[in-house]
Amino acid sequence: MPAPGDDQRPSRRSASVADVRRYGQPPGLKDRRNEEHWAGRLYMRALSPYFAWLAMRLGFSPNQLTYMMMGCGIAAGVVVSLPFGGTGALWTALGGAFLIQVYLLLDCVDGEVARYLRQTSVAGVFLDRIGHYLSEVSLLIGLGFAAQGGWSNGGYAELGLLAALGAALIKAETDNVVVARAKSGLPADPAGGDRALRPRSTGMALARQAASMLKFHRIIGAVELSLLIVAAAAIDVLLGNETPAAIRVLTVAVAAVAVVQTLLHLVSILASRRLK
Numbered sequence: 001m002p003a004p005g006d007d008q009r010p011s012r013r014s015a016s017v018a019d020v021r022r023y024g025q026p027p028g029l030k031d032r033r034n035e036e037h038w039a040g041r042l043y044m045r046a047l048s049p050y051f052a053w054l055a056m057r058l059g060f061s062p063n064q065l066t067y068m069m070m071g072c073g074i075a076a077g078v079v080v081s082l083p084f085g086g087t088g089a090l091w092t093a094l095g096g097a098f099l100i101q102v103y104l105l106l107d108c109v110d111g112e113v114a115r116y117l118r119q120t121s122v123a124g125v126f127l128d129r130i131g132h133y134l135s136e137v138s139l140l141i142g143l144g145f146a147a148q149g150g151w152s153n154g155g156y157a158e159l160g161l162l163a164a165l166g167a168a169l170i171k172a173e174t175d176n177v178v179v180a181r182a183k184s185g186l187p188a189d190p191a192g193g194d195r196a197l198r199p200r201s202t203g204m205a206l207a208r209q210a211a212s213m214l215k216f217h218r219i220i221g222a223v224e225l226s227l228l229i230v231a232a233a234a235i236d237v238l239l240g241n242e243t244p245a246a247i248r249v250l251t252v253a254v255a256a257v258a259v260v261q262t263l264l265h266l267v268s269i270l271a272s273r274r275l276k
Contacts, residue, residue, distance in 0.1 A: 012056040012117060020049040020056070024112030039223050040108055048108035055113055062114035066127045069106035072099045073135020073222065077142035080229060083150040086237060089244060093226075093233035096142065100226040103135055133171055136222045140164040140254065143229060147244055147251040156248055159255040166258025167220045170265050177274050190274050217261050219254055 009015065009023050025045060029036065037044075055065055076099035082092045110128070114120045144160015145151055178188045218224045232246035239245070269275065 009116065012059075015053060015056060015116065017049050017053045020052045020112060020116055024049065024052055024116045026115065037104065037221075037223060039104055044104055044108050048105060048112055051105060052109045052112040052116070055109055056116065060113070062110045062117070062119050062124055063127060065106055065110035065113060066124065066131055069103050069110060070127075070131040070134055072103040072106060073131060074138045076100045076103065076135065076222070076226065077138025077140075080139060080142035080226075081145035081151065083145075085149065085242075085244070089146065089247070090230070090233040090237050092146070093230045096139065097226040097230050100135070100139070100222050103131075104223055107131070129171075129175065132222075133168055136167045136171075136220065136225075137164040139222050139225055139229075140167055140220065140258075143225070143247070143251055143254065146229070147248045149244060156251050159251050163220060163251070163255040163258040166255075166262045169262045170217075170220075170258075173262075173265050173269060177269060180275060190276065217257065219257050220261070225254065 010019055029045070076096040079092050079099060080096035082088075084092055107128070110124070111120075114124055140163040141160050144157045144163070147156035147160065148154045181188060181190070219228065228250055229247070232250045233244070235241075235246040236244050
Protein backbone atom coordinates (compact mmCIF):
# COMPACT_ATOMS: atom_id res chain seq x y z
CA MET A 1 0.00 0.00 0.00
CA PRO A 2 1.31 3.48 -0.80
CA ALA A 3 1.93 6.06 1.85
CA PRO A 4 -1.07 8.39 2.49
CA GLY A 5 0.54 11.24 0.57
CA ASP A 6 1.19 8.99 -2.42
CA ASP A 7 -2.35 7.61 -2.58
CA GLN A 8 -3.68 8.69 -5.97
CA ARG A 9 -6.40 6.11 -6.45
CA PRO A 10 -8.70 6.60 -9.47
CA SER A 11 -12.26 7.83 -9.02
CA ARG A 12 -14.99 5.28 -8.40
CA ARG A 13 -16.05 5.29 -12.06
CA SER A 14 -12.55 4.94 -13.50
CA ALA A 15 -11.23 2.37 -11.02
CA SER A 16 -10.22 -1.06 -12.25
CA VAL A 17 -10.73 -4.38 -10.47
CA ALA A 18 -7.01 -4.35 -9.67
CA ASP A 19 -7.45 -0.93 -8.03
CA VAL A 20 -10.32 -2.26 -5.92
CA ARG A 21 -8.24 -5.22 -4.84
CA ARG A 22 -5.28 -2.96 -4.02
CA TYR A 23 -7.14 -0.37 -1.95
CA GLY A 24 -10.18 -2.36 -0.82
CA GLN A 25 -8.30 -5.43 0.40
CA PRO A 26 -5.40 -4.12 2.49
CA PRO A 27 -2.67 -6.51 3.71
CA GLY A 28 -3.80 -8.65 6.63
CA LEU A 29 -7.51 -8.43 5.72
CA LYS A 30 -7.85 -12.19 5.30
CA ASP A 31 -5.96 -12.90 8.52
CA ARG A 32 -8.26 -10.99 10.88
CA ARG A 33 -9.01 -13.19 13.87
CA ASN A 34 -12.73 -13.91 14.39
CA GLU A 35 -13.60 -11.45 11.63
CA GLU A 36 -12.81 -13.11 8.30
CA HIS A 37 -14.93 -16.15 7.49
CA TRP A 38 -13.19 -19.23 6.09
CA ALA A 39 -15.35 -18.95 2.95
CA GLY A 40 -14.09 -15.41 2.49
CA ARG A 41 -10.49 -16.56 2.62
CA LEU A 42 -11.19 -19.60 0.46
CA TYR A 43 -13.05 -18.05 -2.47
CA MET A 44 -15.25 -15.02 -1.76
CA ARG A 45 -12.41 -12.47 -1.45
CA ALA A 46 -11.26 -13.59 -4.90
CA LEU A 47 -14.71 -12.81 -6.35
CA SER A 48 -15.72 -9.75 -4.36
CA PRO A 49 -13.46 -7.14 -6.08
CA TYR A 50 -15.34 -7.70 -9.35
CA PHE A 51 -18.67 -7.01 -7.65
CA ALA A 52 -17.22 -4.10 -5.65
CA TRP A 53 -16.02 -2.60 -8.95
CA LEU A 54 -19.54 -3.02 -10.38
CA ALA A 55 -21.16 -1.56 -7.26
CA MET A 56 -18.96 1.54 -7.49
CA ARG A 57 -19.73 1.94 -11.18
CA LEU A 58 -23.47 1.77 -10.38
CA GLY A 59 -23.11 4.36 -7.64
CA PHE A 60 -23.96 2.27 -4.57
CA SER A 61 -22.79 3.54 -1.20
CA PRO A 62 -21.28 1.18 1.41
CA ASN A 63 -24.33 1.49 3.66
CA GLN A 64 -26.70 0.71 0.78
CA LEU A 65 -24.73 -2.47 0.15
CA THR A 66 -24.97 -3.33 3.85
CA TYR A 67 -28.75 -2.91 3.74
CA MET A 68 -28.81 -5.24 0.74
CA MET A 69 -26.73 -7.72 2.74
CA MET A 70 -29.31 -7.58 5.54
CA GLY A 71 -32.13 -8.13 3.06
CA CYS A 72 -30.47 -11.23 1.61
CA GLY A 73 -29.87 -12.72 5.05
CA ILE A 74 -33.47 -12.17 6.16
CA ALA A 75 -34.81 -13.43 2.82
CA ALA A 76 -32.78 -16.63 3.22
CA GLY A 77 -34.62 -17.42 6.45
CA VAL A 78 -37.99 -16.68 4.86
CA VAL A 79 -37.26 -18.88 1.84
CA VAL A 80 -36.09 -21.80 4.01
CA SER A 81 -39.28 -21.55 6.08
CA LEU A 82 -41.64 -21.85 3.08
CA PRO A 83 -44.08 -24.73 3.73
CA PHE A 84 -43.04 -27.14 1.00
CA GLY A 85 -42.31 -30.83 1.38
CA GLY A 86 -40.20 -33.33 -0.53
CA THR A 87 -38.44 -31.90 -3.57
CA GLY A 88 -39.99 -28.51 -2.89
CA ALA A 89 -38.21 -28.38 0.48
CA LEU A 90 -34.92 -29.14 -1.26
CA TRP A 91 -35.45 -26.23 -3.64
CA THR A 92 -36.22 -23.85 -0.78
CA ALA A 93 -33.07 -25.06 0.99
CA LEU A 94 -31.03 -24.42 -2.15
CA GLY A 95 -32.63 -20.99 -2.48
CA GLY A 96 -31.72 -20.17 1.11
CA ALA A 97 -28.13 -21.34 0.60
CA PHE A 98 -27.82 -19.20 -2.53
CA LEU A 99 -29.10 -16.11 -0.70
CA ILE A 100 -26.59 -16.72 2.12
CA GLN A 101 -23.80 -16.81 -0.45
CA VAL A 102 -25.01 -13.46 -1.80
CA TYR A 103 -25.17 -12.20 1.79
CA LEU A 104 -21.54 -13.26 2.30
CA LEU A 105 -20.53 -11.63 -0.98
CA LEU A 106 -22.18 -8.33 -0.04
CA ASP A 107 -20.55 -8.54 3.40
CA CYS A 108 -17.19 -8.48 1.60
CA VAL A 109 -18.20 -5.91 -1.00
CA ASP A 110 -19.56 -3.24 1.36
CA GLY A 111 -16.27 -3.10 3.27
CA GLU A 112 -14.17 -3.03 0.12
CA VAL A 113 -16.21 -0.18 -1.32
CA ALA A 114 -16.03 1.71 1.99
CA ARG A 115 -12.26 1.34 2.17
CA TYR A 116 -11.79 2.33 -1.48
CA LEU A 117 -13.99 5.42 -1.12
CA ARG A 118 -12.64 6.21 2.35
CA GLN A 119 -16.19 6.06 3.70
CA THR A 120 -15.63 3.74 6.64
CA SER A 121 -17.69 4.85 9.64
CA VAL A 122 -18.94 3.84 13.06
CA ALA A 123 -22.46 3.69 11.60
CA GLY A 124 -21.24 1.29 8.93
CA VAL A 125 -19.68 -1.04 11.50
CA PHE A 126 -22.89 -0.90 13.54
CA LEU A 127 -25.07 -1.76 10.54
CA ASP A 128 -22.72 -4.59 9.60
CA ARG A 129 -23.03 -6.13 13.08
CA ILE A 130 -26.82 -5.79 13.02
CA GLY A 131 -26.84 -7.47 9.62
CA HIS A 132 -25.02 -10.49 11.02
CA TYR A 133 -27.44 -10.71 13.95
CA LEU A 134 -30.50 -10.54 11.71
CA SER A 135 -29.21 -13.03 9.14
CA GLU A 136 -28.25 -15.77 11.58
CA VAL A 137 -31.41 -15.32 13.64
CA SER A 138 -33.62 -15.37 10.53
CA LEU A 139 -32.05 -18.54 9.15
CA LEU A 140 -32.40 -20.37 12.48
CA ILE A 141 -36.04 -19.34 12.81
CA GLY A 142 -36.62 -20.44 9.22
CA LEU A 143 -35.07 -23.82 9.98
CA GLY A 144 -37.45 -24.26 12.92
CA PHE A 145 -40.49 -23.66 10.73
CA ALA A 146 -39.09 -25.94 8.01
CA ALA A 147 -38.74 -28.71 10.59
CA GLN A 148 -42.28 -28.01 11.83
CA GLY A 149 -43.54 -28.44 8.27
CA GLY A 150 -45.34 -25.11 8.07
CA TRP A 151 -45.88 -21.71 9.61
CA SER A 152 -47.44 -22.95 12.84
CA ASN A 153 -46.54 -23.42 16.46
CA GLY A 154 -45.00 -26.66 17.60
CA GLY A 155 -41.94 -28.11 19.24
CA TYR A 156 -39.62 -27.68 16.28
CA ALA A 157 -40.61 -24.07 15.66
CA GLU A 158 -39.80 -23.32 19.29
CA LEU A 159 -36.44 -25.09 18.97
CA GLY A 160 -35.62 -22.83 16.04
CA LEU A 161 -36.51 -19.80 18.14
CA LEU A 162 -34.38 -21.13 20.99
CA ALA A 163 -31.42 -21.61 18.66
CA ALA A 164 -31.93 -18.09 17.28
CA LEU A 165 -31.93 -16.67 20.81
CA GLY A 166 -28.71 -18.56 21.57
CA ALA A 167 -27.00 -17.29 18.41
CA ALA A 168 -27.98 -13.70 19.25
CA LEU A 169 -26.77 -14.06 22.84
CA ILE A 170 -23.40 -15.44 21.73
CA LYS A 171 -22.85 -12.41 19.50
CA ALA A 172 -24.08 -10.11 22.27
CA GLU A 173 -21.63 -11.69 24.72
CA THR A 174 -18.76 -11.00 22.33
CA ASP A 175 -19.87 -7.46 21.54
CA ASN A 176 -20.48 -6.61 25.18
CA VAL A 177 -16.84 -7.27 26.00
CA VAL A 178 -16.06 -4.15 23.96
CA VAL A 179 -18.97 -2.29 25.57
CA ALA A 180 -17.84 -3.21 29.09
CA ARG A 181 -14.25 -2.19 28.37
CA ALA A 182 -15.35 1.12 26.81
CA LYS A 183 -17.59 1.94 29.78
CA SER A 184 -14.64 1.23 32.06
CA GLY A 185 -12.34 3.53 30.11
CA LEU A 186 -10.27 0.67 28.65
CA PRO A 187 -9.20 0.18 25.01
CA ALA A 188 -11.41 -2.11 22.93
CA ASP A 189 -8.71 -4.80 22.57
CA PRO A 190 -7.14 -6.17 25.76
CA ALA A 191 -3.36 -6.22 26.10
CA GLY A 192 -1.70 -9.53 25.37
CA GLY A 193 -3.32 -10.34 22.04
CA ASP A 194 -4.41 -13.96 21.74
CA ARG A 195 -3.21 -14.70 25.26
CA ALA A 196 -5.99 -12.49 26.64
CA LEU A 197 -8.58 -14.74 24.97
CA ARG A 198 -7.41 -17.83 26.82
CA PRO A 199 -8.99 -18.81 30.15
CA ARG A 200 -6.67 -18.40 33.12
CA SER A 201 -7.38 -21.96 34.25
CA THR A 202 -5.22 -24.53 32.43
CA GLY A 203 -8.00 -27.11 32.43
CA MET A 204 -10.53 -24.67 31.05
CA ALA A 205 -8.03 -23.49 28.44
CA LEU A 206 -7.57 -27.07 27.24
CA ALA A 207 -11.34 -27.60 27.15
CA ARG A 208 -11.76 -24.40 25.13
CA GLN A 209 -9.04 -25.49 22.71
CA ALA A 210 -10.66 -28.92 22.26
CA ALA A 211 -14.08 -27.35 21.62
CA SER A 212 -12.52 -24.96 19.11
CA MET A 213 -10.86 -27.83 17.25
CA LEU A 214 -14.15 -29.75 16.98
CA LYS A 215 -15.81 -26.67 15.42
CA PHE A 216 -19.26 -27.53 16.84
CA HIS A 217 -20.02 -23.82 17.20
CA ARG A 218 -19.94 -23.38 13.42
CA ILE A 219 -23.22 -25.29 13.08
CA ILE A 220 -25.13 -22.12 13.96
CA GLY A 221 -23.18 -19.88 11.55
CA ALA A 222 -25.23 -18.74 8.56
CA VAL A 223 -22.94 -20.13 5.84
CA GLU A 224 -22.39 -23.52 7.47
CA LEU A 225 -26.01 -23.87 8.54
CA SER A 226 -27.34 -23.07 5.06
CA LEU A 227 -25.22 -25.90 3.62
CA LEU A 228 -26.33 -28.30 6.35
CA ILE A 229 -29.97 -27.46 5.60
CA VAL A 230 -29.39 -28.38 1.94
CA ALA A 231 -27.75 -31.66 2.99
CA ALA A 232 -30.60 -32.51 5.37
CA ALA A 233 -33.27 -31.67 2.77
CA ALA A 234 -31.44 -33.84 0.21
CA ILE A 235 -31.37 -36.75 2.69
CA ASP A 236 -35.13 -36.41 3.24
CA VAL A 237 -35.71 -36.52 -0.53
CA LEU A 238 -33.40 -39.50 -1.06
CA LEU A 239 -35.01 -41.47 1.77
CA GLY A 240 -38.50 -40.51 0.67
CA ASN A 241 -39.40 -39.25 4.13
CA GLU A 242 -43.02 -38.13 4.48
CA THR A 243 -41.95 -35.79 7.29
CA PRO A 244 -38.76 -33.71 7.24
CA ALA A 245 -36.95 -36.14 9.56
CA ALA A 246 -33.39 -35.08 8.70
CA ILE A 247 -34.34 -31.41 8.97
CA ARG A 248 -35.81 -32.13 12.40
CA VAL A 249 -32.65 -33.90 13.57
CA LEU A 250 -30.64 -30.90 12.41
CA THR A 251 -32.96 -28.53 14.27
CA VAL A 252 -32.55 -30.46 17.53
CA ALA A 253 -28.77 -30.52 17.09
CA VAL A 254 -28.62 -26.81 16.31
CA ALA A 255 -30.74 -25.89 19.34
CA ALA A 256 -28.59 -28.05 21.64
CA VAL A 257 -25.35 -26.55 20.32
CA ALA A 258 -26.73 -23.01 20.62
CA VAL A 259 -27.69 -23.50 24.28
CA VAL A 260 -24.42 -25.17 25.25
CA GLN A 261 -22.31 -22.70 23.27
CA THR A 262 -24.08 -19.74 24.88
CA LEU A 263 -23.13 -20.99 28.34
CA LEU A 264 -19.59 -22.04 27.39
CA HIS A 265 -18.89 -18.76 25.63
CA LEU A 266 -20.04 -16.79 28.68
CA VAL A 267 -17.85 -18.87 31.01
CA SER A 268 -14.91 -18.57 28.60
CA ILE A 269 -15.14 -14.77 28.57
CA LEU A 270 -15.45 -14.50 32.36
CA ALA A 271 -12.49 -16.87 32.82
CA SER A 272 -10.25 -15.02 30.34
CA ARG A 273 -8.36 -11.73 30.62
CA ARG A 274 -10.69 -9.92 28.23
CA LEU A 275 -12.46 -8.11 31.07
CA LYS A 276 -9.26 -7.14 32.86
